Amino acid sequence: MLQASQVLQGRYQLQQRLGQNAGRQTWLAVDVAVSPRELAIVKLLAFNPQMQWDDFKLFEREAQVLKQLNHRCIPRYRDYFSLDKQAGSGLCWFALVQDLIPGKSLQQLLDEGKRFGEMQVRSIATGLLEILTYLHEQNPPVLHRDIKPSNIILGEDEQVC
Structure with a gap:
């Protein structure tokens, strides 16, 4: 299980879990690689045997679509990456990072x-x-x-x- 204070990709320090359901988690995180530090949202999808392949395809498509969008009221795409089993507490995770809209x-x-x-x-x-x-x-x-x-x-x- 991912935990608060854990740093993903050497950049996104998890602060607070905002939501969780069926192999998905959403976290408030701090981007420690920028100055001044900025808040971001990290959406995570666990790759596990119960996951539907369509869930992964939709998650990946969301990341690709967000890369192309530029609208002040749509959270801006920041990053997309995967975590190995060691970093993901035994599961492979895929992460989509977006700007936080306060x-x-x-x-x-x-x-x-x-x-x-x-x-x-x-x-x-x-x-x-x-x-x-x-x-x-x-x-x-x-x-x-x-x-x-x-x-x-x-x-x-x-x-x-």
């Missing part, structure tokens, strides 16, 4: 009791549509297949990402 997910806000008025909902919907328009204008078009409150960040600047 803010909270809509799911976090709802869980905290936040309620949105009509104007806020319209603003969120407009922001999402602008991002989706950008994605659909790519060649080939990019389809986001997992739009849900936990994947929508309301940035500290109130920007929808």
Whole structure:
């Protein structure tokens, strides 16, 4: 099991696990190779016998697509690499590193009791549509297949990402 303070690729020091499910983990990390140090998100996929091959293909495709995107409201691609069994506590892991967008997910806000008025909902919907328009204008078009409150960040600047 990966642990806080562990450094991946000699660069990304894991800080806090943000999520975990079925062979996947998401971590907040510090990029210790840049000055000043920056926060990043590390998404990890374990390569194990229970893993579906399609899971790996989708994970790898996500990394390739993110490399091509340049939008202020889409977390920027930083890195993609694999960890050997020794570094991954007995499992091979694949890692996708992205910029952190400071803010909270809509799911976090709802869980905290936040309620949105009509104007806020319209603003969120407009922001999402602008991002989706950008994605659909790519060649080939990019389809986001997992739009849900936990994947929508309301940035500290109130920007929808």
